[in-house]
Amino acid sequence: MSQNKKIKLATCSLAGCFGCHMSLLDIDEKLFSLLEKIEFDRTPFTDIKHCGPCDIGIVEGGVSNSENVHVLKEFREHCKVLVAIGACAITGGVPALRNNIDLWECFQEIYLYEGGTEGNQMPNDPELPLPLDKVYPIYEVVKVDYFLPGCPPSADTILKFITDLIAGKEPGLSYDMLHYD
């Protein structure tokens, strides 16, 4: 990657909790020096709605609905390097605990039977994305170049990883930077 031009970075959260994005912001003041080297494309912090051509794409969260599939494919198409960050992107994580549950039972319970629920109807509108039968890790849908484990990975881990990539190096993380909580 060129040293003169700013590196373009896109990030998104699919079926995640934004905790990995919080960990990215946990680099605190180092954000300012990072911003000298990178430029944000589509992220939850910018108003760019679609991912353009990027050097690095970081994806948090697993794939749980049709919208997630579209966003993930857009990222893969436009990002030279695609990174799965955090437990959910890598394995499906906590949201994948729904994978053993019948969906119909699940939404009957929530929208019809749960105490204090009124309306006697289900969400059912073309504007709502279709849920998938299961929550999938992102590598089952697109090719992934790197996996950064943790719930979430620490700020130091994320920063070291991005800094190595920007420098054109193969990212090297010490043992203590990798954890699987």
Place this chain on the structure above:
Amino acid sequence: MSYKLETAAHPENLKRVVIEPVTRVEGHGKVTLLLDENNRVHQARFHIVEFRGFEKFVQGRPFWEVPVMVQRLCGICPVSHNLAACKAMDMIIGATVTPAADKLRRLMHMGQILQSHALHFFYLSSPDLLFGFDSGMSKRNIAGIAEAYPDVARQGVVLRKYGQEVIRITTGKRVHGTGTIPGGVNKNLSREERDYLLKEINQIIALSQSAVELIKTIYSARTDFHNSFGSYRSSFMSLVRENGALDLYHGGLRAKDEFNQTIFDHVDYSRYWDYIHEEVKSWSYMKFPFVRSNGKKEGWYRVGPLARVNNCDFIPTVLADKERKIFQEFSGGNATHATLAYHWARMIEMLHAAEVIQELLDDNDLQSDDLLSSGERQLRGVGVIEAPRGTLIHHYRINEDEQIVRANLIVATTHNNQAMNEAIRQVALQYLDGQKITEGLLNYIEVAIRAFDPCLSCATHAIGKMPLEVELFDVGGVLIQRLVKDSNGRYRD
């Protein structure tokens, strides 16, 4: 209060304009507008487009495991979910939490409030407030702020960092730590940790005061505009302490109507469903809560900083209460209903959080080892807390084998569902109706949503009854799975 623009009478020939995804908020949402050939707005809806199903998949799990599962609802306010769940579990194990554990929980919660409010104001909303709602899209973000207002950006980073450090020290990690457990907490605050946090607290209070000054300056520079933007009158709901004080950790439920008259007060939250029900609408995965006595149509209300600062009789810290009085006088001594006043109330609360942290750090109870208690086991528990975005309700039933059998979560953003829809409809009528739609004008809609600091991940309950067919392709475009839902709503391969 009206439902004008919720549903167009004749949607078939209208143009659809979509904002997707809504950005600089947490979670997944989109806005759809239906316009006629003269760009008159006929329908405006804010849809929550994600489902996760926590209430279903926690069933069968041991109850003591659930607080660390449900905090994964939200990486921004994990402490709040963990605390609300643990408060419910306190009831289940019959615990009266010790004074030391109560204070340590309050400390981590104030860290949570401080970091979340700083994140929202500085990282997410300040670009709208400092550059203008329809300023160039490329600079409307924290990088743009860092360039044009480096001191403001740094202030935001330092405030958020301090809140995160309070969380790290009390729970072990900045995101998804595990400080609170059913019956209390699992560690105290050592003297070294206390001294580390004390070092910066004066600076944090000063920076919080200057944040209140900043929003006041911004607000009063265009008072009429800020007062009227996406505004309407509504009811408010929040927890308050027995003496009417603002309390973000514990209290009774208080609701006031749009004319500031009490609907209910000091309600025991463990019977919340006697007061609040939720309505399902077809076009959103998020339900629409309402006060039962006022009915589905009129019973909606707002929660969060604006509701709390309006609802309480006073704030029990000196500097924040002084600011509350200024805030109140600004509306002639009445409740403030302006949508954008959320930002102002939020900064007053951030100052309050910083003051409470200072008070708590000076309390020797935090070094106590009396951290856990338990009592007679019960099969039901309700935990309620004021999370950064508003009232957060966790409700669990267990069986004799200590497994969860039912769960109900009503999160802050869900309470604000109708209110956010109302705000975007107001903005659509005020600024978009009959106009040429531009990117800048569409950001006006998002500015109204952002005022509420919605957390759409938190707000997602479970799946909807969707039509049809889903296809999953592998990287090479080969179909790997197709799911079809039959007419009975059953899924099959």
